[in-house]
Amino acid sequence: MRLSLQFLDFDLSEDTDGLRSWSALASPAPAHSPALLAEVQSLLAQLTQQLGAPGPVDEGHVWDMALDTEVTHERTTVSLHLTGGAALDECLSPWISP
Template structure:
């Protein structure tokens, strides 16, 4: 999947669990596109791997998503209000080989 705004750093623990971390803080003109890209990625992963959830409970992947505006107010990916300001988005994805195949 081509990503324009999300650039991930990958790490792997001794058990083979891989984590991809991305932090994005683009100019305000790109806020809507960043949110759309993030939503599309989450939707794609959910369609391919099932819902995100704890790996030790049998899920194929997990995620942590934090979004806030310039004032530090938390936002959700599903926010329906038009966003015209700058945001910061942090996304962490964890999983094994199945997740790696989807991200490469």
């Protein structure tokens, strides 16, 4: 089942050890800010439900994340970075696969 992301568009990078990082940046029109924030919350809740709480991967966590939100002149900008291995890749697949 494909789950739709309207605002977050992820770029994937992978290091030589197989650690993957997904990065997304979104800054929609102010009227869409609540929908963007709901999308981020839904995605993170689903990942937490499936993988447990995020935390440093090098300390044994399955995945980690960094979320930054900035509001400037009524416009909300969200930067979301996710890091993990195959388990995170599998959980993200329904959200970001073509």
